[in-house]
Amino acid sequence: LLAFEPPFTAGVVEFAGVHRQVSLACVPEAKKGDYVLVHAGIAISRIDADEAAKVLATLDALDLGDDDSDESTFGGDGVRVQSNVGSSTQI
Amino acid sequence: MKYVDEYRRPEHCQRLLQEIRQTATRPWTLMEVCGGQTHGLLRYGIDAALENVVRLIHGPGCPVCVTPLESIDLAIELARRPAVTVSSFGDMLRVPGSRENLLQARAEGGNVEIVYSPLDAVRYAEEHADRQVVFFAVGFETTAPATALAVHQASKLGLTNFSLLVSHVRVQPAMEMLVESEDNCVQGFLAAGHVCTVAGYDSYERFVEKYKLPVIVTGFEPVDLLMGIQECVQQLERGEAEVVNCYSRSVLAPGNKQALAIMEDVYEVCDRPWRGLGVVPNGGFRLRSKWAQFDAERRFKRHALPAHECAECRSGDVLTGRIRPTECREFGMRCTPNSPLGAPMVSAEGACAAYYRYAPLNGAVQAN
Numbered sequence: 001l002l003a004f005e006p007p008f009t010a011g012v013v014e015f016a017g018v019h020r021q022v023s024l025a026c027v028p029e030a031k032k033g034d035y036v037l038v039h040a041g042i043a044i045s046r047i048d049a050d051e052a053a054k055v056l057a058t059l060d061a062l063d064l065g066d067d068d069s070d071e072s073t074f075g076g077d078g079v080r081v082q083s084n085v086g087s088s089t090q091i
Numbered sequence: 092m093k094y095v096d097e098y099r100r101p102e103h104c105q106r107l108l109q110e111i112r113q114t115a116t117r118p119w120t121l122m123e124v125c126g127g128q129t130h131g132l133l134r135y136g137i138d139a140a141l142e143n144v145v146r147l148i149h150g151p152g153c154p155v156c157v158t159p160l161e162s163i164d165l166a167i168e169l170a171r172r173p174a175v176t177v178s179s180f181g182d183m184l185r186v187p188g189s190r191e192n193l194l195q196a197r198a199e200g201g202n203v204e205i206v207y208s209p210l211d212a213v214r215y216a217e218e219h220a221d222r223q224v225v226f227f228a229v230g231f232e233t234t235a236p237a238t239a240l241a242v243h244q245a246s247k248l249g250l251t252n253f254s255l256l257v258s259h260v261r262v263q264p265a266m267e268m269l270v271e272s273e274d275n276c277v278q279g280f281l282a283a284g285h286v287c288t289v290a291g292y293d294s295y296e297r298f299v300e301k302y303k304l305p306v307i308v309t310g311f312e313p314v315d316l317l318m319g320i321q322e323c324v325q326q327l328e329r330g331e332a333e334v335v336n337c338y339s340r341s342v343l344a345p346g347n348k349q350a351l352a353i354m355e356d357v358y359e360v361c362d363r364p365w366r367g368l369g370v371v372p373n374g375g376f377r378l379r380s381k382w383a384q385f386d387a388e389r390r391f392k393r394h395a396l397p398a399h400e401c402a403e404c405r406s407g408d409v410l411t412g413r414i415r416p417t418e419c420r421e422f423g424m425r426c427t428p429n430s431p432l433g434a435p436m437v438s439a440e441g442a443c444a445a446y447y448r449y450a451p452l453n454g455a456v457q458a459n
Contacts, residue, residue, distance in 0.1 A: 015092075023237070023240055025240055025349065026240075026349040026350040027347075027349070035094055037285070039234060039237065040180075040233075041208020041209070041237055042210070042236060044236065044285070047340050047341060048341070049340075059103045059107075062103070
């Protein structure tokens with residue numbers, strides 16, 4: 001979130017470089033610098049940084065717990081990670 | 092992008108896949124009811140990576156796909172009237188009506204505007220006082236607050252040239268209908284993360300109590316999807332059924348209170364026909380009578396001819412998870428994204444479109 005704008009509770013949000021005005025009527029607690037989830041032109045939630053950090057810490061711990069990773073299979077039967085296409089409405 | 096890239100790390104995906112493979116002693120059948128998740132599962136190859144480990148079937152998670160044919164026909168009819176402009180999301184334009192779609196109506200002189208948000212439709216109405224602007228409102232609980240806000244804004248602006256064709260749907264009643272059906276095979280649900288962002292997941296407690304099926308609130312990135320699947324499989328292996336939130340960075344148990352308050356003010360729950368499913372009790376929202384001045388169905392008299400569904404399209408079976416898109420004989424033959432027989436092949440959230448786009452990468456088409 002970059003800035004607030006009148007007349008209806010609105011703000012400017014950056015989506016990976018693209019700036020757009022979105023309604024903040026449903027996330028009155030949002031502050032500048034927050035990450036918000038935007039859908040159809042309105043912010044529907046403020047991303048909880050603490051919860052995100054907790055989950056990532058759990059995942060990292062999962063990595064440390066097991067050295068027998070079959071990384072060689074990545075790209076074979078593994079999950080493909082592709083570039084982000086048009087998911088701007090998701091975050 | 093932050094909060095996206097971290098949830099796509101290959102090493103995390105690999106660990107989660109490994110855990111799921113080690114945990115699952117049989118191919119549990121899991122259903123997601125969200126087109127964004129359907130596409131995520133296919134796009135990242137998760138369905139192929141877990142083939143024979145879990146059975147991933149897809150529910151009616153594409154709001155465009157379940158929008159009733161009668162509503163589409165009415166939107167087309169309105170778009171063809173000289174003084175009316177119909178606005179909607181881009182996805183809606185190529186969804187087949189009985190005889191044509193909105194894009195064809197536009198090509199023949201109809202007035203159709205694509206908007207990114209219902210609030211843009213309000214702005215369009217403000218700037219075009221000489222036109223009657225109708226917003227064709229489709230979507231789950233995720234989108235419903237944006238439409239409700241549009242009603243509030245139009246009211247504050249005193250617009251008399253703005254109205255809505257409301258076709259919003261509610262996910263949980265459809266899940267109940269699927270589970271109640273005689274041939275139900277769903278053993279666990281991945282609940283749609285963004286629907287829960289708005290609606291919360293408190294309401295799933297009763298669902299889980301009644302049907303004894305795990306419901307896991309799940310996000311959209313590959314790590315999110317795999318965490319949801321892993322939690323669901325773990326519960327099934329333990330013989331448990333609980334509501335668990337695996338998308339905690341966005342979802343709170345009670346949902347978004349502001350959004351729910353605006354929705355409560357603008358809508359009331361109604362029975363709603365879902366394309367491919369039939370009437371879902373309590374399956375939709377309609378405008379409350381105090382907002383009747385914004386109801387397009389009251390403002391305009393309907394002349395539409397009886398609705399006519401394509402006989403070859405098996406979207407009903409696809410939307411209920413009874414068949415995979417590739418099991419339809421018209422898939423990729425007479426039915427492609429360029430000339431779709433049914434809505435699931437059109438929409439960016441439709442299951443048929445997901446298989447058409449990604450299945451060749453996964454080898455699923457060869458299995459057809």
